[in-house]
Amino acid sequence: MPASAPLAQRRRAFGGGDLNGVLGLVVDNLSILAFLATALVGIFGMPADIVFRRMFPGTALGVxxxxxxxxxxxxxxxxxxxxADVTAMPLGLDxxxxxxxxxxVLGPAFAGYRAAGLDPGAAGEATWRLGMASLVVMGVLKFVLSFFGAWVQRSVPRAGLLGSIAGIALVLMGFLPxxxxxxxxVVGFAGLGIILYALVAKRRLPFGTPGVLGAGVVAVALYYVLGPLGVLGTGYHAPAPWTWRLGFPWPSLAFIAGLPATVPYLPLILPFGLLMVVGGINVTESARAAxxxxxxxxxxxVEALATLVAGVCGGVAQTTPYIGQPAYKAMGARTGYTLVTGLVIGLGGVFGYLSNLVELLPVAVLAPILVFVAIGIxxxxxxxVPLRYAAAVVFSFFPAIARMLAIKLGDPGIVDPARFGSLYADGAHGVSELAVIVILGNGFIITSMVWASFVVAMIDGHVRKAAAIVALGAVLTAFGVIHSVQPIxxxxxxxxxxPGARALVWQFVGAYGALAxxxxxxxxxAGDARNAV
Structure with a gap:
């Protein structure tokens, strides 16, 4: 290496491109933390102190x-x-x-604990332990699969993997925000419009302002100028006073108590880990191409260990390398932006200023970023994926849509168990429509993978393979991994x-068996399945 190379690298350790990288990466993580807090505190009513002082520090430590x-x-x-032009892989909350x-997982679990008679504090603590345990389970899975990444990539078609995560993005990450x-x-649509202008239409903002920053500045200005004037009506809430919420992410064995509670959620938790392994492979290939x-x-x-340590230290959201490494490289970011982002997010979880920023930035300001990311995913x-697999991708969206409908209908059986009393019959009409929606949505990530995978196999002419995948779906259905007849x-x-529940299980198992x-x-x-069309 030339003697001047280390000096050049030191000069480029943090430059203008790194500043842009910090803005983008910090805002990405902040928006996810904000939505996490808004959902848990604002929608489900979890005590804010548990979210900000228990969940945030460990989650930020992983970043x-x-x-x-x-x-x-x-x-x-x-x-x-x-x-000297090497760009670090960006990492943040997925x-x-x-x-x-x-x-x-967390919101419905908290609602379930409250319905069981626990007070908000005890229900929040139990939910926190469940979140820790979920993250540990994902971390262990990712650690094991990190040694078999190529096998995972070969075993599940890309249409199944990307289709399942796109379903989450479209209906949960896009529609709900x-x-x-x-x-x-007035606030949110203006911010969304600026993001679409800058990041989708790829038009330049005045002074070269980054799209996310420009949208945030305009939306915040509208919110805090028009809000006090009454223009926003009940959509405006005065910011909470600045509070130092110290929370040290000490290692804890509290997750052990939450492990039994993860069992009903394994059909969600395990695919989350699997998706991140495949995503990590894809982003590494993307960086290699750059x-x-x-x-x-x-x-x-690194991704697996960061998730695992975060879970042991109280975190509830997993980390992942971001797909945008080539974009950060193109904007001139090198290694300084990941270092600074890690310090800003990590220390913010400890000293509590992340929670204050989250409270200062309403969801209407941050939600446009999530909508854009949903569009991108x-x-x-x-x-x-090749165009011929587009139908498989679209087909994989339907279970996610069912899950979104179940959420908007109030998660019968979790929020209000009495609403799910007629699970198995609806008079002369058989299974109730509400029950079908909930059952179709249960285990929706794995369902999406199964559905997309057997359609891909058929498109490729591997009809026997498609039959085997459908048969696997029957086995998964029998044990509630997909299409669970339990409300949660x-x-x-x-x-x-x-007997009533068992009869319904066999109906769905029979559906997969008949198709197989x-x-x-x-x-x-067809004679030769590999040549079937």
Missing amino acids: LLGNLAYTWMARRLAAKTGR APTSIAMALL LVEIMRVP GDDYPTRDILL TVQAFEA GAVYLPWLLD VVLLLLSIR
């Missing part, structure tokens, strides 16, 4: 540790290659799974269910 590790990896790569954790935007439309050749296993191990699902989506041994037989017969008729 700090992961970004420090990626910064070190980038500087090691720069020293090895003698290049938006789709963090939002899904809030809306599908869009509803929050329209609660304060010129920075990071070892895939190292990227995955959904578009990627179609761009990253719990897994079970079907022979231990009461039909596909098998079609493959025999």
